[in-house]
Amino acid sequence: QVQLVESGGDLVQPGGSLRLSCAASGIIFRFYDMGWYRQAPGKQRELVAAITRGGTTNYASFVKGRFTISRDNVRNTVYLQMNTLEPEDTAVYYCRASPNNYWGQGTQVTVSS
Numbered sequence: 001q002v003q004l005v006e007s008g009g010d011l012v013q014p015g016g017s018l019r020l021s022c023a024a025s026g027i028i029f030r031f032y033d034m035g036w037y038r039q040a041p042g043k044q045r046e047l048v049a050a051i052t053r054g055g056t057t058n059y060a061s062f063v064k065g066r067f068t069i070s071r072d073n074v075r076n077t078v079y080l081q082m083n084t085l086e087p088e089d090t091a092v093y094y095c096r097a098s099p100n101n102y103w104g105q106g107t108q109v110t111v112s113s
Contacts (some may be wrong), residue, residue, distance in 0.1 A: 002026035002102050004095050009107030012085055016111070022095030022104055029076040033098045036069060036080045038091035045094070050082060062088075069090040085111045095097075 001105065008020040017066035035050035050058045057069055068081040078095055092106040 001071065002097075002100075004097060004102055004104035006093065006095055006104045006107040009093060009109045011110045011112065013113050014111055015084060017081070017083045018085065018105075018109060020082065020093055020095075020107060020109075022078045022080075024076045024078070024097060024102075027097060029097075030073040032100075034069075034071060034078040035096045035098065036078070037093070037094045037096060038089075039106075042089040043091075048093070053076065081082050082109070086108075087111045 003025045004022055004086050005023045006020060008018055010018055012018055031053055033050065033052045037045050038046040038048050038105065039045040049063060049067055050062055051071050053068045059067065064080065066084045071078045090109060090111050094106045095104045
């Protein structure tokens with residue numbers, strides 16, 4: 001049974017930081033490309049950052065150097081370090097494993113003073 005379990009979401013003030021984690025099980029993690037997506041209320045889900053099985057990274061333009069995606073193939077976990085958070089970053093953050101299109105249940109990030 002494939003599971004992707006996100007954690008690390010929280011309420012944080014503007015300018016703050018969070019690190020999200022997505023722990024995978026039921027897949028051979030090192031063979032998968034991984035991505036972080038987010039969905040704000042009333043908006044479509046969008047790509048935030050992705051990392052290939054080989055470690056190549058890709059970021060949405062709105063990240064502007066604030067976020068870093070990384071992976072640990074021993075712990076079967078992908079991370080998203082988010083710095084200088086803005087209210088516009090408020091959303092549910094999901095991780096995805098490709099191919100096969102596996103998704104986690106999401107973790108809520110709220111940026112507010």
